[in-house]
Amino acid sequence: MTIEKAPVHDFASDWDHSDPEWVKDPYPIWDDLRQRCPVAHTERYGGGWFPATHAGVSAVANDTEHFTSRTVVIGNGRPMEDALPAPIGVAPPITSDPPFHQIARRLILPAFAPGPVNALEPMIRSLCSDLLERVAGQEVINASSDYAQFIPPSVIKRMLGFPEQDEDLFREFVHVILEGIDEPVEERIEKFAPIEAYFQAQIEEHAQNPREDLTTFLMNAEILGEKLEPQHVAGTMILVLVAGIDTTWSAIGASLWHLAQNPQDLERLVNEPDLMPFAIEEFLRFYAPVTMARLVKQDMEFLGCSMKQDDWILLGFPAANRDPAVLERAGEFIIDRKENRHLAFGLGIHRCAGSNLARLELRVAIEEFIKRYPRFELAEPSAVTWAAGQVRGPRSIPIRVA
Amino acid sequence: MKVVIDAARCQGHGRCFSLAPAVFGYDELGNGLVLGDGVLDADGLELARLAEANCPEHAISIGES
Numbered sequence: 001m002t003i004e005k006a007p008v009h010d011f012a013s014d015w016d017h018s019d020p021e022w023v024k025d026p027y028p029i030w031d032d033l034r035q036r037c038p039v040a041h042t043e044r045y046g047g048g049w050f051p052a053t054h055a056g057v058s059a060v061a062n063d064t065e066h067f068t069s070r071t072v073v074i075g076n077g078r079p080m081e082d083a084l085p086a087p088i089g090v091a092p093p094i095t096s097d098p099p100f101h102q103i104a105r106r107l108i109l110p111a112f113a114p115g116p117v118n119a120l121e122p123m124i125r126s127l128c129s130d131l132l133e134r135v136a137g138q139e140v141i142n143a144s145s146d147y148a149q150f151i152p153p154s155v156i157k158r159m160l161g162f163p164e165q166d167e168d169l170f171r172e173f174v175h176v177i178l179e180g181i182d183e184p185v186e187e188r189i190e191k192f193a194p195i196e197a198y199f200q201a202q203i204e205e206h207a208q209n210p211r212e213d214l215t216t217f218l219m220n221a222e223i224l225g226e227k228l229e230p231q232h233v234a235g236t237m238i239l240v241l242v243a244g245i246d247t248t249w250s251a252i253g254a255s256l257w258h259l260a261q262n263p264q265d266l267e268r269l270v271n272e273p274d275l276m277p278f279a280i281e282e283f284l285r286f287y288a289p290v291t292m293a294r295l296v297k298q299d300m301e302f303l304g305c306s307m308k309q310d311d312w313i314l315l316g317f318p319a320a321n322r323d324p325a326v327l328e329r330a331g332e333f334i335i336d337r338k339e340n341r342h343l344a345f346g347l348g349i350h351r352c353a354g355s356n357l358a359r360l361e362l363r364v365a366i367e368e369f370i371k372r373y374p375r376f377e378l379a380e381p382s383a384v385t386w387a388a389g390q391v392r393g394p395r396s397i398p399i400r401v402a
Numbered sequence: 403m404k405v406v407i408d409a410a411r412c413q414g415h416g417r418c419f420s421l422a423p424a425v426f427g428y429d430e431l432g433n434g435l436v437l438g439d440g441v442l443d444a445d446g447l448e449l450a451r452l453a454e455a456n457c458p459e460h461a462i463s464i465g466e467s
Contacts (some may be wrong), residue, residue: 106431113432114416170431277420281456339455347458356432359416 003046006141007183015042015050015242017074017291017314018182023388027199030319031331045074045181049305050319054343056303056318060294060313062346066302067294067313068097073178074293074312077185088232092240094350101349107221108236108353111159111214117356120155126280127154128368140379141258143369143397148252151365153368154243155357156180163214169198171352176247177238179389186301196257199234240354247289248358249343250393254287257394258333258372260286260378260401265335269366269373279335280363286333288318291390317343318392373401404467405450406439411461420454421450434461439467453456 002335008019011029016022022029033040040050051057062065070089089095097147111115131150135141153167154275162170176191183191202215210216218233261264269279292315297306320341324330345352352358378384387395405425407418414433418426425446427435442450447464454462 109414109431113430114419114428157436281417338452341458341460344456345415345458348413351415355414356416359420 008168012037012040013042014043014044014248015040015048015314017050017390019356023386023392024046026318026392027322027331028231030316030322031371034319035194041305045076045312046163046310047308048314049303049307050076050314050316052304052316052319052323053102054320054323055327057315057317057343058347059303059355061317061343061350065096065100066297068297069095070097070295072270073181074295074314075181075185075188076183077188087149088229088235088356090231091235091242092232093236093353094239095235095302097353098349103223104232104236105349105353107223108214108218108240111217111267112353114356117360121360121364123158124364125149125368127151128365129372132368132372140398140400143399144249144253144393144395147369148256148365148397149246149395151252151361152245152248155361156241159214159244160202161206161211161215162242163171164340174196174212177242178246178391179387181389194232195238198306199237202237203230203233209290223400224226237305244354244357246387246391247352248354248361248395250289250387250391251284251287251358251362253394253397254289254392255283255362255366256311256369256399257378257384257397258283258287259366260376260397261381262333263375263377265333266370266375270333270370275336276367277365278337280366281360282333282337283362283366284359285321285337287343287393288321288344289391289393290344290352291316291318291392292347293349293352314390317346378400403420403442403447403448403450403464405436405442405454405462405464407434407436408461408463411459413459413461415458417458419455419460425449426453427460 008014008016012033030052038053039056042048047353050062072094093101094102115188131147135146140371153170173195191229206215206219210225216237269275294313294315296309296311298309300307302375338393376399383392383396385396385397387393412433418434419428425437427437429435450464455465
């Protein structure tokens with residue numbers, strides 16, 4: 001069940017990131033807001049603000065004094081103090097504020113540093129190749145549901161040391177957490193229960209059979225000589241799963257969707273492998289999947305707006321990435337763009353901890369796809385559907401490969 | 403010319419060591435590091451400028467050595 005909502009007539013005063021028009025193609029909306037507002041307002045979700053410019057997004061992302069990360073996914077309910085163990089937050093470190101944030105972040109960063117991440121490349125390459133082998137011979141394959149959607153869950157499952165057969169379950173969890181934003185609060189709480197139970201069961205299983213994985217690492221980790229709180233262990237595991245799956249899946253899907261419609265870019269990428277590092281960053285900039293959220297800590301004037309305590313801020317990194325005030329030809333995809341300070345992985349202290357892994361998966365997924373299919377095109381443009389909510393990406397991409 | 407990374411600004415986006423591994427490395431957290439003393443020859447200068455132009459946090463600066 002979802003709450004019935006009125007259609008949006010003006011995104012400047014009544015924005016809704018789950019509105020069908022926004023979900024289908026948000027870029028013209030953001031271009032318009034950037035010129036008109038540039039901070040849009042809504043009474044929906046209990047009240048919130050959407051800065052559409054790079055300057056506005058940077059100001060919020062770098063200001064942890066006036067904004068809290070206590071909750072980073074907008075929903076119909078406000079987080080209650082007692083539901084969020086301070087100072088950890090439900091999914092540390094993404095939901096943590098300074099000073100605890102830095103402690104929780106330093107704990108997990110080494111696992112996502114280039115060394116350990118790059119060691120996964122052969123595994124990811126063989127995973128991609130196996131997925132393509134499964135649909136070999138078909139004239140039309142779905143670049144999302146046959147390919148992209150399987151890559152990140154498989155990688156994350158191995159990092160956390162979760163059972164082989166549970167991948168479908170992960171996608172379901174992620175769907176509940178990220179896409180159920182229009183559901184009533186009670187229903188969301190009810191749907192969270194099995195997710196918490198699943199992670200608890202994994203922790204218990206790891207307690208019995210400790211092994212070399214991130215779950216065991218978190219269970220043994222210490223802060224100032226003390227083991228982590230149980231909610232901290234489970235919260236970070238949930239974060240790794242949620243943040244590591246449909247974000248990267250979306251980036252892979254959007255990139256292949258782009259190449260399927262732009263044969264000149266596909267041809268250059270096939271013939272000029274040196275372009276790949278620049279192409280990856282342009283895919284990330286132009287189709288940045290992730291929009292974050294913050295909460296206003298106290299009533300204040302900010303960016304010319306009268307913000308109230310607990311108002312949401314929808315932190316549109318994808319909108320900032322297309323702001324012509326900071327980038328030439330910001331509205332164009334330029335596959336060999338050499339200067340690209342995009343914010344696809346955020347800005348400031350909450351820079352995506354998994355960015356090295358995401359880049360690796362994205363690059364290998366594209367390399368393997370174009371190696372097998374140096375020419376392909378969109379089979380059915382109208383069949384492409386996009387995920388709603390704060391992670392944007394195509395969920396169905398029928399591609400003709402022969 | 404010499405390149406430096408402002409460690410207080412760097413958040414570990416990893417653009418510098420990916421684009422210019424001859425000039426930049428990383429620490430155990432994945433934050434960027436200047437290799438050696440940061441003094442640049444002509445090739446190094448070009449690479450360092452590329453990294454500087456791609457750092458989202460504006461943490462890289464190039465100046466007189």
